[in-house]
Amino acid sequence: MKETDSQRVEIYTDGACRGNPGPGGWGVLLRFGDNEKELCGGEYNTTNNRMELTAAIKGLTAIKKGSVVTLTTDSKYVRNGITQWITNWKNKGWRTANKQQVKNQDLWQQLDELSQNHNITWDWVRGHSGHRENEIADVLANRGIDGLEVSQ
Numbered sequence: 001m002k003e004t005d006s007q008r009v010e011i012y013t014d015g016a017c018r019g020n021p022g023p024g025g026w027g028v029l030l031r032f033g034d035n036e037k038e039l040c041g042g043e044y045n046t047t048n049n050r051m052e053l054t055a056a057i058k059g060l061t062a063i064k065k066g067s068v069v070t071l072t073t074d075s076k077y078v079r080n081g082i083t084q085w086i087t088n089w090k091n092k093g094w095r096t097a098n099k100q101q102v103k104n105q106d107l108w109q110q111l112d113e114l115s116q117n118h119n120i121t122w123d124w125v126r127g128h129s130g131h132r133e134n135e136i137a138d139v140l141a142n143r144g145i146d147g148l149e150v151s152q
Contacts, residue, residue, distance in 0.1 A: 008032075011059035011071040013078075014127070014137035015051025016145060023148050024048065026055035027140025029133050030062055037062070038136070042144035051141065052078050053107040060114040069120045074127030074134055078111075083122050086112055 010031040017024040025042035039058055043051070052075035059071065073079055086108060089095070094102045102108060125131045127138070 007065075007067045009063055009067045009069045010133075011056075011063075011069060012133035012137045013052070013055035013059050013071065013073045013075075014134060014141045015048055015053070015055050015075065016138065016141035017046065017048040017051055018145055021045055021047050023145050024051040025141040025144025025146075025148070026051045026058060027137040027142075027144060028055050028059040028062070029136045029140065030059060031133075038140055040140040040144040040147070042148040044148055049075070049077050050104055050107060053104055053111060055137070055141065056082075057107065057110050057114060060111070060118065060120075063118065066117050067119070069118045070123060071120055072123040072125055072133065074125055074138075076124060079122050079124045081108060082111060082115065 012029040014027050015024065023042060023044055024046035025040060028039040030037040030039070039062060041058070052073065056071060056073060056078055060069070063069065089102045089108070094105050096102055125134050127134060
């Protein structure tokens, strides 16, 4: 894929959970040129890791055509899973090195499939460290949980 500015997208993601498991939310800040778009949502009974994965999935799903993407997450689980662990999991029939079933396999498979459509750089940033876009994604993830509580 030829990289052009019109195809460059930045995605900042975060997941949150009140209790683990418990009600959880995901947040995404998308940047395309000078434009930013915020997305968020939640689930009633989930885990923090599922929300971190869901945020990345929702961010990539929002991109309508193949793009050069920088996806920044504060989850080492997401970053390491997609950049280091997933190849072995797939080769071992979605089993870990300890022969256990991979947790959140459904979400990993979705993320893997969506990743094939883009040229993605997976970046990690320390959460709650004042990184502007990560802080926005955190607010959005918590808004996703708040939306659940309001709609009950």
